[in-house]
Amino acid sequence: MYQHDGARVAPTGGSRPTAHGQCGCIDVHTHVVPHDFPRYVGSRADAPWPSMVAAQACHRHVMVSGKVYRTVSDHAWDTWRRIADMDAADIAQQVLSPMPELLAYWLDPDDGAAMARYLNDTIASMVASAPHRFIGLGAVPLQDVDRAVAELDHAVHQLGLAGVEIAGNVNGVPIGDARFRPFFEAAERWGAAIFVHPLRPAGLERLVGPAALEQVLAFPGEIGLAAASMITGGTLARCPRLRIAFSHGGGSLPILLARLQHAWDALGPLRDVIGKAPRDLARGLYYDDLLYDATAIVSLIGLMGPTQVMVGSDYPFAIMDKDPVGRAAALDVRDEWMPLLRGANARRWLGLEGAVP
Template sequence: MAEQTLGSESGHRLKPRCACGIDVHAHVVPEHFPAYLGSKAPSDWPSTVAAAPVNGLCHRSVMISGKNYRTVSEKCWSVTHRLADLAAMGLQHQAISPMPELLSYWMAPSDAAQLLRYLNEQIAGMVAESNGALIGLGAVPLQDMDLAIAELRYAVETLGFAGVEIGSNVNGVPIGAPQFDPFFAACEALNAAVFVHALKPTGMDRLVGPPPLQQVLAYPTDVGLASASVITSNLVLRRPKLRIAFSHGGGTLAMLLPRLQKGWSVFPALKEQVLSAPMEQARQLFFDTLVFDPTTLAQLVRQFGASQLLVGTDYPFNFHESAPLQQLDAAALDAHTVEQLTHGNARRFLARTFTKANT
């Protein structure tokens, strides 16, 4: 098993660590998108065009509605590059899911179903090529319950995925809304993990600055509200076997949770609606470690519990955590907690037991 020697922020060398980490937050963009099968492609059907190479890597621009949404490198679709980077990051396994903008909730349901089936099969191909290192998290057209559940079943039962990635909202409706309960019931029945990623966040009109502030500030806000909606709708009480995780450390939830807990004890209407203490419900959710700060990470462990945090990197985009295990060391966590966060919790979340051949 490969080992890695990490450097700390203070410049001291840390002892070698086995490359056994599991990353639950990493994305895929295919090199090409399929031609639309209908008579006329919708305006927001994605495509890619060649872009200038950078640092020896091929790049392509993802075009949506005639605009360049993002230019990405071949690491988004190359299993060879991805596996090499995993080892360098101290990781051995990675759950891969589509770039969130590709979830396509705003498309006509039949169009989205066609696109997402292609993405899921692309992910399945990468998983097969990886010889057990990659785990699939697919996508479903949540704007249509019947189609979403059918694609969930295909992803889990046919493609062998551990679960799915969903957005923090579906066309402005938070995922805790009752209309999505049949989908979460199906996830529970199929033992499918659910990874929630920020998508088309609210509050963009309140930001002052360039477009990257969407990722920097608005994403954590939206995922915080999404996780709060799961608590205030009692989703985990209705679906106690559901495994659901939130990106970006749960965003703003850690700061909102004490206020929600206090409000629950003060306002009768809140106590009538929320059937169990918000703090208790929050500790049944999972959260990734993608907060870029060891002090914040240590606080999340105290807030949500050492059993609920999972390594997340946002690989391979520029705004990703390139040394996730170093962040765990810098947070001054005990050895058992580090082991849980490195791989133990992810095994439970993904419901995967890895053999010695691929661990």
């Protein structure tokens, strides 16, 4: 839980004229870290509630349990800096979502709900500062499904956010587990967009090398398993109008999908569990194109369809694609697919007016 005690700093910036319009490129994968976090007022003395400490110029340390978790630059919270970077990269709009670690499913439900509310308020404030440049995705405390549904309701209907970001697992339980179905049913009912990002991925004990390999090698496996769980767990079949996107190009899902489809074709018991062909279900999902390679992106478009892939950069972190628009423009795809990739698919996923199929 938190208390507003002056520690919270409203995002800077405001609306200004821009040459970019509704037809410009939308970056669906960008993250926000608040300039500060409110003082913890919950009941657990050892709660891993984050705080911020000034570091070198224009940077701050994210502190958790007295240790530096990550050092982030002011691009993570300063709207003017973001807009300047967007202009330089020819990005018309960014979809803002929390730094995934801030989803903090390991907090007690009361604390998790308070953190989600603070993140949602922060992101809504950033969107309000430049509504023609930013679209907001918030957070929900999925460690408590009822609270998650309540916070989704608030985020969408009170704050006007387009939806929320969630992790691929919640304390080790994949999102395709039936316990999370009421949340996805609510998201489908309210037309909320869902963005799935890796968090505390499986397989870390198998990595050999520096800690940064978590993002490089473990994230794809985690996001692929998360997407597959939505198929094998039956959630996608039960929520056919759910608009859900998977980061990092769907991770390992394209490879897993071929195996899953073959097994579905060959094995009767699997068809009994998964009533619709896995390939068809996967082609109803959305994916960012954050694969860092033209051949891989073209392959993803070919497999999932030109209406399902969107531009994503992972701004403002070190692993980001520094030229997502240029990478998309260089793809060897049909000319008529380019407007879909640059923005039309994102607008449809986000449920924005004027979206085209």
